[in-house]
Amino acid sequence: MEDNKAKEIHRAVNPGDVISEEPQTVEEKSEQLAVDSPDITGDHIEVPTYFVVEEPDGEKKALHHVKDAEEISDAIRKARVDEDGNRVW
Helix, strand or coil: CHHHHHHHHHCCCCCHHHHCCCCCHHHHHHEEEEEEEEECCCCCEEEEEEEEEECCCCCEEECCCCCHHHHHHHHHHHHHEECCCCCCC
């Protein structure tokens, strides 16, 4: 019964919103798309499942677009643009 209930939950959500229980590298996570389809206007939309940020110590971290939304917003607020127009995190 529990297996059927778990499958029902997963069918009700966007597959890109489900966090895999299998261990994955940051690189593997960075390649996942939550949405990869045309929208109502016909434009093709791609939304990454994970947003990869680099910590001050140089370590890369994959943030899930739903679970870690607040941390992603914080990272974006910290972004700056240098004098050449390049984004500096």
